[in-house]
Amino acid sequence: MSDAAAARRKPTQARALERVERILAAASDLIAETGSDAVKMTEVAERAGVPIGSLYQYFPDKAAILQTLAERIAERVRGGIAESLAGVETRNDALARMDRLLEDYYALFLTEPVVRDIWSGTQSDKKLQELDITDSRANARVVAEALKHLVPRKERARFETVCFLTMQLTGAAVRLAIAVDRKEGDRLMAEYRRLLRGEVGGFLSG
Amino acid sequence: MSDAAAARRKPTQARALERVERILAAASDLIAETGSDAVKMTEVAERAGVPIGSLYQYFPDKAAILQTLAERIAERVRGGIAESLAGVETRNDALARMDRLLEDYYALFLTEPVVRDIWSGTQSDKKLQELDITDSRANARVVAEALKHLVPRKERARFETVCFLTMQLTGAAVRLAIAVDRKEGDRLMAEYRRLLRGEVGGFLSG
DNA sequence: TCACAAATATGAGGATTATTCATCTTTTTC
DNA sequence: GAAAAAGATGAATAATCCTCATATTTGTGA
Numbered sequence: 037m038s039d040a041a042a043a044r045r046k047p048t049q050a051r052a053l054e055r056v057e058r059i060l061a062a063a064s065d066l067i068a069e070t071g072s073d074a075v076k077m078t079e080v081a082e083r084a085g086v087p088i089g090s091l092y093q094y095f096p097d098k099a100a101i102l103q104t105l106a107e108r109i110a111e112r113v114r115g116g117i118a119e120s121l122a123g124v125e126t127r128n129d130a131l132a133r134m135d136r137l138l139e140d141y142y143a144l145f146l147t148e149p150v151v152r153d154i155w156s157g158t159q160s161d162k163k164l165q166e167l168d169i170t171d172s173r174a175n176a177r178v179v180a181e182a183l184k185h186l187v188p189r190k191e192r193a194r195f196e197t198v199c200f201l202t203m204q205l206t207g208a209a210v211r212l213a214i215a216v217d218r219k220e221g222d223r224l225m226a227e228y229r230r231l232l233r234g235e236v237g238g239f240l241s242g
Numbered sequence: 243m244s245d246a247a248a249a250r251r252k253p254t255q256a257r258a259l260e261r262v263e264r265i266l267a268a269a270s271d272l273i274a275e276t277g278s279d280a281v282k283m284t285e286v287a288e289r290a291g292v293p294i295g296s297l298y299q300y301f302p303d304k305a306a307i308l309q310t311l312a313e314r315i316a317e318r319v320r321g322g323i324a325e326s327l328a329g330v331e332t333r334n335d336a337l338a339r340m341d342r343l344l345e346d347y348y349a350l351f352l353t354e355p356v357v358r359d360i361w362s363g364t365q366s367d368k369k370l371q372e373l374d375i376t377d378s379r380a381n382a383r384v385v386a387e388a389l390k391h392l393v394p395r396k397e398r399a400r401f402e403t404v405c406f407l408t409m410q411l412t413g414a415a416v417r418l419a420i421a422v423d424r425k426e427g428d429r430l431m432a433e434y435r436r437l438l439r440g441e442v443g444g445f446l447s448g
Numbered sequence: 449t450c451a452c453a454a455a456t457a458t459g460a461g462g463a464t465t466a467t468t469c470a471t472c473t474t475t476t477t478c
Numbered sequence: 479g480a481a482a483a484a485g486a487t488g489a490a491t492a493a494t495c496c497t498c499a500t501a502t503t504t505g506t507g508a
Contacts, residue, residue, distance in 0.1 A: 045484075047484090049475065049484065049485075077466060087486070098467095165421065197429060200430070208414030209407065255503090257456075258455080283494075283495065294496085295459060298496060299456070303495080
């Protein structure tokens with residue numbers, strides 16, 4: 037049922053800001069230890085050294101804490117994409133950098149339990165699913181922008197659509213790869229890399 | 243925490259079998275009406291016309307009901323794949339049938355609220371995620387088997403891996419397509435169809 | 449047909465957790 | 479330095495899942 041969760045105070049004082057960070061850090065640690073489903077609000081409060089009421093001062097519900105963590109991860113990833121694709125010049129250069137990005141993204145999921153937990157079961161709630169899609173759109177725009185001078189003018193609109201689709205497919209590929217054993221995961225990622233090169237490479241000239 | 247949910251009785255008497263069906267039908271209806279998260283066990287019991295205890299006689303927990311519904315959908319889909327690809331002869335024939343399958347799969351998600359609900363947020367729980375992967379493997383085997391005479395002998399092992407990956411990517415593409423508005427969804431599916439033809443077509447000769 | 453075992457049915461109540469809110473304290477503002 | 483705004487607190491409430499002791503029905507062998 038839940039109507040839109042009630043809006044909460046946005047912290048302005050230094051004390052409150054620090055508190056919010058402590059809450060997020062505690063949540064992050066606990067997620068890494070036990071998985072987000074198993075994390076209890078009382079545990080987060082205890083670990084953060086704040087009373088339970090403080091969580092609800094700044095987060096309307098448990099999901100909101102996860103969403104905030106998810107957003108931060110997403111921003112970090114987007115930054116990495118922008119950085120990695122900056123100043124790309126040739127088609128081969130673009131493809132090599134994409135390989136690298138894919139590798140890094142896979143590694144991120146392999147090594148960071150919180151990323152794995154939060155984005156593994158993407159769509160456990162509506163808001164996270166929306167965030168995932170919004171985020172893919174934003175990433176697609178970044179990629180399309182960085183590569184647009186390599187894409188024929190008349191293909192550019194389609195190219196952004198393809199990038200958008202590709203972001204989602206990449207998420208699916210990585211989630212699959214980390215869900216199976218490492219060896220098979222590597223093999224699947226190798227196939228996906230090939231697929232991606234073919235798909236994106238098809239648009240690039242130069 | 244939850245240890246493996248305790249095993250439950252498997253119904254053998256006609257009365258019990260019918261009850262289980264009533265429970266599943268009630269759950270399915272309610273999911274279609276309100277989404278699985280909002281469905282309460284007491285509501286399922288009431289709608290099915292059985293006391294709450296009966297749900298737990300045959301299902302260890304709420305998730306198990308969803309899983310059973312998910313399995314049935316998955317079987318139905320697998321049957322459709324096998325049927326659609328039976329007796330395929332040429333490369334073009336294979337590609338045309340794949341287009342058709344993709345179309346049907348998209349339509350299934352567009353029109354059936356229960357499919358949409360259960361498989362939209364795949365991975366809301368571990369068991370469903372495992373089921374999804376197991377199921378993709380099984381579908382991949384069906385596809386690889388149906389098309390194997392069109393695939394060069396030495397590529398066949400890789401081809402099954404690609405099919406497996408493809409099943410997951412297809413799920414992601416369809417979930418994305420139904421999450422955005424219809425027009426954009428159609429456009430994304432068109433791009434995905436092209437991608438799929440390229441990827442699978444690359445393996446097929448004849 | 450009867451007695452006994454196995455399966456099935458029942459629903460009040462226990463258990464777990466997320467979340468609220470009335471009240472108190474600290475910080476900011478003017 | 480007083481009023482207003484922001485922040486802090488945690489016992490109590492609320493929402494649900496799920497259990498279990500007990501009662502009933504069905505199957506089975508003699």
